[in-house]
Amino acid sequence: MSKLKTGLLHAIAWIAILLLFAGIGSRSGNFRESVIIYIYFGVINICLFYINYLYILPKFLNTRRYLGCTFSIVFLILISGIIKYGVASLFADVVLRSKTEPRGYLSFWEYYTGAFFTGTFFIVLSTVTKFTLDWFVNEKIRKNLENEKLTAELAFLRSQINPHFLFNSLNNIYSLAYQHSERTPEAILKLSEIMRYMLQESNEPRVELWKEIRYLENYIELQKLRFRSDDNVRMSVKGNDTEQTIVPLILIPFVENAFKHGVTSDPSSPIIIDIDIQNGRIVFTVKNNKSGMNKDLTSGIGLNNVKRRLDLLYPGKYNLDIEERGELYCCKLVLEL
Template identity: 55%
Template structure:
């Protein structure tokens, strides 16, 4: 199918060139003859037009791709000069063959000298070589821009896939540590934690593969994660998760908000009644405000460098560009993340 589309595109380009040249020749014939097709009109605008079109495509299709693209500038200039001389001599030969039509002017009152006609033929040939060079540079520029755009898109897709793939092992590593802690304590909540983790992983593996997911699904994913974290602390956890606004009609890039919540639990204190982990999601049409506030823990340092927030910041740059603002306040005892996101 791709090969068929390529053939169709080439055929359309060829057809477009043919139509443009025919239209130009007919236009000049009509203008030069005041609407009357006579022998002089045919000779000047068809025979000489075909020579100029031939010059155009010899330069466009053969000379420039063969020499200029390979940076053989001297050879390119030599071959173009040779083409100019050959074409101009052919035009002169054709002009003297139609001596009475081309060389004689004003009913024989004015006869062009050979070199005058030769230089005018060189000038016109140069014009068509220039036009073919302009077309070549313009088409090459658009082609290069398209290739560049495709490469950038492929790079973007690859980078996003890599960043997303980092989320799973990073999240899994932290969650398994939590479940290990429950199992080590022989907690009765260990099976429940494993079930929550299973639901979370199912969402990450199967439901978050789209570019955008329902915000309601993302919120359920966050709620499951928070419930999983609460199991670590039994009844001693203090977490506030507040949601306001219309949820059902909004969509969001999956797995963007989780890093902020995960960071709050990993580096925060969830057992302080006076300073609970606070998670706020305010939803408005086409935009959200998301905030996490946590008291900083002195015992839980990220020795691996904290790839979570670096990851999400890079994903926001790639996916939302200028449509988000991320503010992080790292105070002595409090860590505050605020995300303004245009959906």
């Protein structure tokens, strides 16, 4: 909101408040008396409010000069009482007249005591308003910074995932081409479908679950081209995947990790991938036998990234269990969709 709009809103609010109190006060007395009491002294109190709000608090609190701030506020309240008495003296018959005092008028100290407490009230009101509005502004800034940080972090994590996957896939296709395999065109087609998904869908915050599963199937089919038997990898999908959505590229690191570190040449110990969708959640399980031959210096990047993404995008809505039982390695992800 611009400063001009903010100033107009403040002015309209104060005018409405003063006219309201002047109107209420005039019902039991003279309207002129109400105008003098509520308008003249209301303006003085409003000045107290903004002197503290716009000058004293920003100047002293922002530099942590608390003693100077306290002295300035007390001095402002004391001076305001004297100013109010001076104005009251101009309208003594209205403001200073007392029905209980024999002399008929309030003394300086009698009036000053009331003015002191009134001034203190407006100073406290401006201080509370300042701290409250600053808290909301700082909270908004903090959330914006968190969102910017989250967006940047997710973009960085995703940028790590995509080149890593592309590097592995191109290595596979290179191997097939080097062997002059007839499966090379099929591999290129599968990779094009995978890259199309990564480029078009992965930039969305969420995608249909069936698309993510189709992406996994294409990836697995691309990997199967290296094997003589389809039994090296077994994948099953249970449940309805057409009514749910998921964050893209959240499952692939588990499958990729199984291919990198699992036994992929023996059909008797296949990589097993199970997807069970029910009651608004997905149970995703990947099992593989560990291979001592498959070492990769970047082995931890994929899973570390996906754990971080899960923390950011599904806080409190997932459970990841990774077990190593002898030669068996098992990852189980339970995710609330």
